Amino acid sequence: MALLEIKDLHASVADKPILKGINLTINPGEVHAIMGPNGSGKSTLSNVLAGNEAYEKTAGQVLFDGLDLDELAAHERACAGMFLAFQYPVEIPGISNMYFLKAAVNAVRKYRGQEQLDAMDFLDLVEDKKKVVKIRDDLLERAVNSGFSGGEKKRNEIFQMAMLEPKLGILDETDSGLDIDALRIVSDGVNALRGPDRGFLVITHYQRLLDYIVPDFVHVLVKGQIVKSGGKELALELENEGYASWVGEEGV
């Protein structure tokens, strides 16, 4: 069974149509990259999938692990194993990263019918996952994303992904705002999480990220539609030629 099956997906933001018929299938173990120019609908796609209510799905169907996403609220999608690494991770003042993560891990476990982790088990898990993304202890104690640098926020997103062990990881322009060292660390984290049962949807503007996270498939998203799909070499092609041939002069 496909992990994610998007059929003719249409979506709007504030009544403005953005996605105009997306079709995409991701199988377990596959890494798909979506590339596209600004305003092509990349972030809309990730937000619609994750269930952000500011984005309205107007037509089509999305099956996640066999479940119709229309039936699932945002938190249920997360519990069912969909993880969105945010382009702009949100700050939650006064709540420590650890406290937040423990609540998240236990919410997901509860949904899956697993036992709640107590403090000791949770700390063991943290120690285990800390190795995946080199994350400093003081970041774990600080309030969620408060005062984090851009790189620290993104690293924290990948750390959360490691902790929550999703079936599908959606990376929304995770490379934006990262210097080359941070990019490498974040990519190493993602690569460590790749496995035969887990799929990834990597959304990016630049080819650079795909040097580190090598995709199985690349799709080009322009004006709310996938205009071309191919293997990893398509990313290089785009790097050389740009999006101009699809968007025309006015859109670049």
Next chain:
Amino acid sequence: MKIENEKSFDEIAEKEYKYGFVTDIESDSLPPGLNEEIVREISRRKNEPEWLTEWRVKAFHHWTTLEQPQWAKVEFPPIDYQAVSYYSAPKRKIDAPKSLDEVDPELLETYEKLGIPLREQEVLAGVVAVDAVFDSVSVATTFKGKLEEMGIIFCSFSEAVKDHPELVKKYLGSVVPYKDNYFATLNSAVFSDGSFCYVPPGVRCPMELSTYFRINAANTGQFERTLLIADEGAYVSYLEGCTAPQRDENQLHAAVVELIAHKDAKIKYSTVQNWYPGDKDGKGGIYNFVTKRGHCRGDNSKISWTQVETGSAITWKYPSCILKGDNSVGEFYSVAVTNNMQQADTGTKMIHIGKNTKSTIVSKGISAGRAQNSYRGLVRVQETAENARNFSQCDSMLIGDQCGAHTFPYIDINNPTAQVEHEATTTKIGEDQIFYCNQRGLDTEEAVNMIVNGFCKEVFRELPMEFAVEAQKLLGISLEGSVG
């Protein structure tokens, strides 16, 4: 609270109708209305000494010359003070449920969420009387004995009047005089009962007072009076109230709390207030007009107020500190939550009189539904207060777009050496924050709870551990259904 309680209160109201009207008014109640004779009768029934009777009567006469204050940012229909019964039996056995099985399951569910132990649930729901519980587990007697050994007096106000009249006479009205304000004056005339505590010189009270006694407060009635004295070098931490929703048919509440800290003494006073806030449309609910004031009488004394206010239809409350002793310290940490049609006008007064006095104010107001939430605070530095310092921080959080948050800081400085800082922020709970939490597996209620708790953290960490945990849960319950 919220919708969950509507039913239970409806049910109570219904029971009143079913049994209350056919049964004679209990012999222990006085008819509605207020006059000198009623005031004297209250005092007589409580077997009070003459000086206290006369004090009440003086207060009553003064009250008749006053008008109800109108300056607070709260709106409510005029109160008919002659329609209120000023003395009623504290326990009403007739309409009380016989066991928890008869109590509204939704109310029980709330208790469950708050983690209230079964025995306390029984008391709160009115199944058993407080003394019955304490008799059976004899917690009260055990701890009372221990406190007595240390010279600590902790009892009901009525008992204190009987057993320690000299202390009551010396301190009653010394912080909140009977002429203080409309509601305090009314309380002085008709106060029902309350708590009294005296900690002798040099004694550190070994436990949070009322941790084990807190449910005592459940039946003390609508005009509560509390008097708490920490003698030289003494320390006491006092917890008032209970986090569970209480059965209460009295709409008008006007309590007075007086704290006195002598030289080197410290008092920590924590409150969680969770009375019935009325239904979603603002019907019913408690009017809570409280006067709370602490007097740092001696040098190096400290009084710290921490309050979590989530209940009542109207909250009018300004726990204050008079910093008379040199180097004395006053603190005020407050979380006030209003949802639906609730209105809160709350804050503090810090009056700096002594040298090197210091005060800290941290106020967090959360407004949801169509509620109005105001912070009103006064920082006054008298001519005598050399080197006084104050820091105030007032943060407001809005949930939804139909509620209001207001800040009314008053600053009155009469000494040029004073340092006064005031910070204020207003934030709206972010859809993006909620979505972020959702995307990590937390449902919207958990998300709001978490974000609001983070917002209130500076205040919660001032609460005694056990109280803090309950307060966090309470906040979540109070805001249920406010988003989405």
